[in-house]
Amino acid sequence: MAENAIKKLVVTILVIKGIEAISAEVLDIFAVAEGIYEMELAAPTVAAKAKPGQFVMVRPNALGQPFLGRPMGIYDVDQKRGSITILFEVHGKGTTLLAKVQKGDMLPVVAPLGNGFDVPEDLGRALVVGGGIGVAPLYPLLLQLKEQGVYTEVLLGAQTADRLLAMDRLVRLNMPVTVFTDDGSMGTKGYPSQGLAELLKEGGFETVFCCGPMPLMRSVAQICAAADVPCQVSLEERMGCGFGICVGCVVDHKAADGTISKKRVCYDGPVFEGKEVFWND
Ligand SMILES: Cc1cc2nc3c(=O)[nH]c(=O)nc-3n(C[C@H](O)[C@H](O)[C@H](O)COP(=O)(O)OP(=O)(O)OC[C@H]3O[C@@H](n4cnc5c(N)ncnc54)[C@H](O)[C@@H]3O)c2cc1C
Numbered sequence: 001m002a003e004n005a006i007k008k009l010v011v012t013i014l015v016i017k018g019i020e021a022i023s024a025e026v027l028d029i030f031a032v033a034e035g036i037y038e039m040e041l042a043a044p045t046v047a048a049k050a051k052p053g054q055f056v057m058v059r060p061n062a063l064g065q066p067f068l069g070r071p072m073g074i075y076d077v078d079q080k081r082g083s084i085t086i087l088f089e090v091h092g093k094g095t096t097l098l099a100k101v102q103k104g105d106m107l108p109v110v111a112p113l114g115n116g117f118d119v120p121e122d123l124g125r126a127l128v129v130g131g132g133i134g135v136a137p138l139y140p141l142l143l144q145l146k147e148q149g150v151y152t153e154v155l156l157g158a159q160t161a162d163r164l165l166a167m168d169r170l171v172r173l174n175m176p177v178t179v180f181t182d183d184g185s186m187g188t189k190g191y192p193s194q195g196l197a198e199l200l201k202e203g204g205f206e207t208v209f210c211c212g213p214m215p216l217m218r219s220v221a222q223i224c225a226a227a228d229v230p231c232q233v234s235l236e237e238r239m240g241c242g243f244g245i246c247v248g249c250v251v252d253h254k255a256a257d258g259t260i261s262k263k264r265v266c267y268d269g270p271v272f273e274g275k276e277v278f279w280n281d
């Protein structure tokens, strides 16, 4: 009885949200840096409706372990090829197996998931801040900003020059990109949040979009709050289902009046206003 009710609830959520559970063929997979891979998956219906900032739950194999999918931002979409691309870094069991997948393999994918970035129609100037693998969900956002004619500058960080991702794509977008590396092997030595306060004062940016390691997002959100510039951050949490059922990805959320409540990163996010995130500080 309870099992039937849960099944009904799952189906209802999937239908209402336009989420699909598909078996996607791996069209391509290759390493772009040590331990970082790009994987293109055949998913025409997902490619047709995915929004910048949305993600997929992907499992490295149809049978066996791991039982749960791993959340990955949608990095690129090719409507003509009917494909989506993910960019992922190997961390543990799931991503190690994902890196071993071969062209032609069929992977269980649930997508598109989450809310995505909110780009106001009348936005004039935007600043996009990315760190490491965080550039993945930002690239489709940059495409949308370009399409909408929004003047956009990018601050991009990585540990080292060889771990700076998406540079080939960013060059094609022809936007101002300032590069930061932790060790100074390319661009400015330090983090993309460096000098952000001054840039916000002078740049007239109306919104900041950020994805990267938590310390970077926290620092960017705090600088934006101090400058009174809206900031959207894309949060990461461990996930079970990816569409709001298991409550495995709950975080504290701070409303404008200071009230703390719980939100599901997969369903209410992963993109939140920086001011609404309870940064535990
Ligand atoms: C909405 C969303 C989008 C994401 N997009 C991308 C992406 O585009 N590319 C990418 O490489 N990664 C992305 N991640 C993180 C990715 O999902 C995790 O790295 C992955 O699930 C780890 O799985 P694993 O089995 O290899 O590691 P596990 O064996 O499960 O864990 C290994 C290590 O990874 C950490 N970890 C596990 N899950 C997460 C998680 N969800 N977020 C952060 N750290 C985690 C653990 O704390 C542990 O230190 C995203 C996460 C979320 C929530």
Ligand code: FES
Residues within 6 Å of the ligand: 238, 239, 240, 241, 242, 243, 244, 245, 246, 247, 248, 249, 250, 264, 265, 266, 267
């Ligand atoms: S992962 Fe299941 S509710 Fe978010």
